[in-house]
Amino acid sequence: MDALGSGSVTNPQSNTTHWKAKASEDFNDLTPTITYRHLLFNNLGSRDPLRVIALCDSDAFYAACEQVRLGIDPALPLVVQQWDSLIAVNYPARKFGISRMDKIRDAKKRCPNLVVVHVATYKEGDAEPGYWENPDTLTHKVSLDHYRRESMKIIQMFKEGLPTGEIEKASIDEAFIDFTRPVREEILKRYPYLGTVPPDAPNGIDSPLPPPPPISWDGKGTIVPIHSLTNPPKAQDSPADGAENEASGARRGSSLTPGQDDGGVDDSDDSTTWHDVALSIAAELMLRIREDIRDKLGYTTSALTASYKKPMNQIRFLGGKLGKALAEEYDVSTVGDLLTISLDEMQRKFGEDSIWVYEILRGIDRSEVKEKPVVTKSMLASKNLPQPITKATQGYHWIRVLAAELALRLNEAREGNLALWPKTIVLHIRQGYETFRSKQSAFPFTRNVTVDVIAGFGEKLWRELVGTGGSTPFKITNVQLSFSGIGTMESGQRTIEGFLASRPSTKVQLDLGPEAASASKCPSTSKRKRSSSHVENSHESATLQELPLQNSDDTKTERDARFSFICDKCRQRIWLKLGDAGGARDANASTVAGADGGQELSVVLDDAIREDALATLRLEHADFHYAQKLAASVDESIPRRVIRPVNGVASTAKKKRKTTDEGIARFFSKK
DNA sequence: GTGGATGAG
DNA sequence: CGCTCATCCAC
Numbered sequence: 001m002d003a004l005g006s007g008s009v010t011n012p013q014s015n016t017t018h019w020k021a022k023a024s025e026d027f028n029d030l031t032p033t034i035t036y037r038h039l040l041f042n043n044l045g046s047r048d049p050l051r052v053i054a055l056c057d058s059d060a061f062y063a064a065c066e067q068v069r070l071g072i073d074p075a076l077p078l079v080v081q082q083w084d085s086l087i088a089v090n091y092p093a094r095k096f097g098i099s100r101m102d103k104i105r106d107a108k109k110r111c112p113n114l115v116v117v118h119v120a121t122y123k124e125g126d127a128e129p130g131y132w133e134n135p136d137t138l139t140h141k142v143s144l145d146h147y148r149r150e151s152m153k154i155i156q157m158f159k160e161g162l163p164t165g166e167i168e169k170a171s172i173d174e175a176f177i178d179f180t181r182p183v184r185e186e187i188l189k190r191y192p193y194l195g196t197v198p199p200d201a202p203n204g205i206d207s208p209l210p211p212p213p214p215i216s217w218d219g220k221g222t223i224v225p226i227h228s229l230t231n232p233p234k235a236q237d238s239p240a241d242g243a244e245n246e247a248s249g250a251r252r253g254s255s256l257t258p259g260q261d262d263g264g265v266d267d268s269d270d271s272t273t274w275h276d277v278a279l280s281i282a283a284e285l286m287l288r289i290r291e292d293i294r295d296k297l298g299y300t301t302s303a304l305t306a307s308y309k310k311p312m313n314q315i316r317f318l319g320g321k322l323g324k325a326l327a328e329e330y331d332v333s334t335v336g337d338l339l340t341i342s343l344d345e346m347q348r349k350f351g352e353d354s355i356w357v358y359e360i361l362r363g364i365d366r367s368e369v370k371e372k373p374v375v376t377k378s379m380l381a382s383k384n385l386p387q388p389i390t391k392a393t394q395g396y397h398w399i400r401v402l403a404a405e406l407a408l409r410l411n412e413a414r415e416g417n418l419a420l421w422p423k424t425i426v427l428h429i430r431q432g433y434e435t436f437r438s439k440q441s442a443f444p445f446t447r448n449v450t451v452d453v454i455a456g457f458g459e460k461l462w463r464e465l466v467g468t469g470g471s472t473p474f475k476i477t478n479v480q481l482s483f484s485g486i487g488t489m490e491s492g493q494r495t496i497e498g499f500l501a502s503r504p505s506t507k508v509q510l511d512l513g514p515e516a517a518s519a520s521k522c523p524s525t526s527k528r529k530r531s532s533s534h535v536e537n538s539h540e541s542a543t544l545q546e547l548p549l550q551n552s553d554d555t556k557t558e559r560d561a562r563f564s565f566i567c568d569k570c571r572q573r574i575w576l577k578l579g580d581a582g583g584a585r586d587a588n589a590s591t592v593a594g595a596d597g598g599q600e601l602s603v604v605l606d607d608a609i610r611e612d613a614l615a616t617l618r619l620e621h622a623d624f625h626y627a628q629k630l631a632a633s634v635d636e637s638i639p640r641r642v643i644r645p646v647n648g649v650a651s652t653a654k655k656k657r658k659t660t661d662e663g664i665a666r667f668f669s670k671k
Numbered sequence: 672g673t674g675g676a677t678g679a680g
Numbered sequence: 681c682g683c684t685c686a687t688c689c690a691c
Contacts, residue, residue, distance in 0.1 A: 061680095085682065101681050144684070171680055172685085321677070380685055424672085438674055482685095485672095 034274040036197045036205045042184060045368065049275060052179040052282040053369060056290065056303040058154065061173035062088035065150045066117040068298040078115040079107055083137045087119065120146060124401050128408060141383050141401050145409065147172055153297055161289040166369045178369035179282035179305070186281050187274070212277045220283040221245025221303075244302040245290065247283035279305065316367075317360055326357070335361055375413050375420060375486055381405040382480035388432070389476050395462050396455070399427070402481035403454035410449050410483065421445045422483030425454065427461035430478035439464045445489050454481070 032038070032049050039050065058064060062080045067090065072078060077093035079086045081104050089098050089107075096111040108114055120129040121140035129143035151172045158167045158175055164185060166178035188195050194209060201207035217223050224246055283305045290301045315335065318326070332338055338361050346354045359366065381402040389395060414420045426440040439461040446453055458481050466474050564575040 057680095082683070087683080142683080173680075317678090376686070378686060382684065384683065426674090428674095436675075440673065442672090480684095484686095 033208045035203075035208055036194070036201070039184065039187065039194055039209060039274070040197075040205070042181060047366070048180055050180060050184060050278045052183055052278050052305060053365075054177045054179060054282060054286050054303050054305040055170070055174060056158075056177060056286065056301050057174040058151075059300045059302055060088050060090040061151075061299070062119070062147055063090035063093075064299050065147050068150075069146065070117070072115060074298075074300075076115055077111050077113065078117065079104075081116050081118045082142055119144070122401070122404065124397055124404070126404065129405075137386055141381070141398075141405065143405060144172070145405075145412075150297070150299070154293055154299060154301075157293050157296065158289060161292060162285070167371055168369045169372055176369045177286070179278075179285060182285060183278045183281045186285070187277065190281075209274055212272050212274050215272055215276055215280045217247075217280060217283075219287070220280060221247060221287055223283075224248040244304075245283060245287045246302075246304045247279055248304060248306040315360060315363065316365060317357075322357070374416065377486050378482055378484040379406055379409050379413075379422070379486065380480055380482035381409075382428070382478065382482075384478050385476065390474060392462070392466070392468055395429075395466065395476065395479065396459055398479045399458035399462060399481060400451060400455045402479065403458055404451045406454050406481060406483055407449055407451045413486075414449075417488060418447075419488040421487060421489040423485035423487065424483070425457045425461070426480075426482045426484055427458055427465060428478070428480035428482070429462075429465055429476050431466075432475050432477060436478070436480075437465060440484075443483065 034049060038048075042048070063078050064074075066072075066080055066088075067074055067076075067078050074090075075092055077096060077098070078090045079093050079098065080088040084104055086098070086100050086102055086104065086107060089100055089102075093107075093111060093114060096107075096114070098107045098110055098114070102110075104116065108116070118132065118135060120131050120143045121135040122129040122143060123135075123139045123141070129145060132140075151169070155167060155169050155175060158165070158177060162177065162179070162182050164181045166181070168176040168178075170176050191213070197205050197207065222244060286303045286305050290303060294300050317323075318335070326338060327333060330338060330341065341358075343355060343358050346358050350357075383398055383402060385398070389398070410420065410422065422443050424440050425443040426438055428436045428438040430436050441457060441461060443457060466476070560573070564573050566573050
């Protein structure tokens with residue numbers, strides 16, 4: 001696709017309409033005459049005429065990460081290897097004609113002195129990924145953790161450098177930056193006289209701003225005038241570090257040749273607008289931050305700062321099925337070809353919402369830049385199996401490897417927030433060339449998320465997905481294990497129970513130890529009716545109740561430590577009661593049941609749950625004392641705390657897609 | 672909630 | 681291209 005904007009026309013004489021798409025449709029709102037209202041209010045969102053957005057990405061990011069990590073001279077050619085392929089090639093290496101997806105051998109042939117770093121990997125049992133010269137894809141899994149961490153550092157610098165800007169991490173090496181607010185602030189700082197509407201202004205706050213000062217585009221990078229968008233500059237004029245700082249969409253006079261810097265003040269005409277000023281300030285801020293990142297972290301970046309159009313093929317959303325569908329529907333191959341289709345025609349065919357696509361085709365992208373939560377909603381670890389696996393044990397092996405990665409990543413994320421809780425765990429497998437199938441299950445909140453806990457669930461899901469093997473042969477070519485629905489647990493309550501309550505068949509009730517009764521003496525005893533039934537087929541599950549019995553070495557003292565604690569305040573030994581999982585419960589009676597039927601969860605998992613429950617019990621017991629103090633006068637039960645999903649915006653008002661949407665039309669709904 | 676599909680680097 | 685990652689959405 002190319003020929004972006006081939007139908008656009010700029011009008012250097014008009015202050016109100018900067019370009020038109022063919023004759024009839026115009027986009028007046030993009031670049032109106034800027035008034036005091038435009039400047040002094042900041043409430044127009046993506047229709048703000050002073051809106052400036054930048055996209056900044058790191059150059060050959062993975063390669064740069066390795067270069068920085070190893071303290072290698074950035075001028076040396078370096079590639080990052082993943083098995084037999086390359087996943088990153090730095091600029092010096094590109095000079096040798098090496099490109100991504102070259103085979104490693106070819107790359108070395110082209111450049112014998114090439115620095116080759118294999119991406120970090122780990123195998124089952126490794127506590128963390130490591131850098132090895134020749135990891136085996138049959139035993140190891142790639143880890144991108146280091147790159148994720150470095151990425152976060154860069155995002156952090158954007159945020160610190162632009163406290164009032166909006167930063168949206170777009171990928172591991174890219175971020176969208178909304179400069180609209182910082183630019184406004186800067187304009188008011190530099191031109192304070194704009195801060196008040198002059199008394200003699202003809203239309204009050206709706207009067208146009210006075211003419212802008214001349215702009216120096218010097219040192220702001222490469223400027224891409226709007227005229228040139230069909231023939232944009234190439235990167236040959238980049239700074240020496242290979243990075244670029246482009247600004248696009250400035251409604252400039254014709255004096256600036258694409259890719260050249262005229263090196264100074266724009267005194268060419270009277271066509272400079274406040275719109276241009278905004279763009280130039282953003283470009284300047286962008287450059288400053290990029291330099292800071294380079295100096296502090298060692299990463300070079302490229303940025304494109306645009307008011308509304310971007311050069312070359314930089315159109316989002318058309319790279320996938322939508323683009324293909326459009327091309328087929330209209331039997332065209334370039335964006336330019338689609339510009340002949342009028343808005344009316346598109347809307348008649350695809351409904352009102354297709355204006356979104358119509359604008360995208362014209363380089364107008366009104367998407368909001370919105371900061372994403374620091375923690376992502378999901379985490380996925382996956383492994384392609386060059387040699388398809390055929391046995392359940394092999395599956396368990398990979399599940400453990402993937403579980404190790406998830407454990408590592410979740411625990412690392414928890415360094416920032418202890419209450420992080422993935423509500424769901426999912427196992428995907430791909431059999432041969434079939435599409436993926438998956439199974440998921442609730443994941444309990446556990447303070448210690450270990451490989452064993454995760455793998456326990458993974459194995460359970462595996463059995464649901466492929467069975468225990470034997471009878472039906474399989475050939476699995478990919479295994480993925482993921483957490484989803486990551487949110488935070490509020491004041492760490494009632495979590496295990498919530499999880500187990502959904503498995504009524506395994507509810508068991510068992511008081512442990514002779515002192516169990518004494519536990520109920522301290523706080524009030526549960527009056528809830530209890531089921532006295534034990535699990536009938538106890539061989540089916542390794543539930544908590546079996547633990548003390550299974551382990552013959554388990555002395556009484558050990559058992560005490562595992563299932564109880566002594567409260568400092570009341571000097572009571574407080575016991576963990578394994579009982580009915582659902583329903584209400586008193587402050588002192590922690591309830592835990594075994595998990596799923598079958599040998600679904602390992603003993604170790606139960607152990608983790610037990611420890612978790614014990615920790616919860618301590619908190620609750622402390623709460624009990626606290627509540628007693630507070631509520632001495634009132635005969636009220638201790639307020640129950642409730643689990644509340646943090647991102648619990650239950651999307652009730654989800655728009656129903658029109659059932660008439662068929663084929664291509666379904667792409668046209670508003671994003 | 673579950674499971675599949677999509678887009679992106 | 682092969683691999684990895686995250687989100688969306690119909691059911």
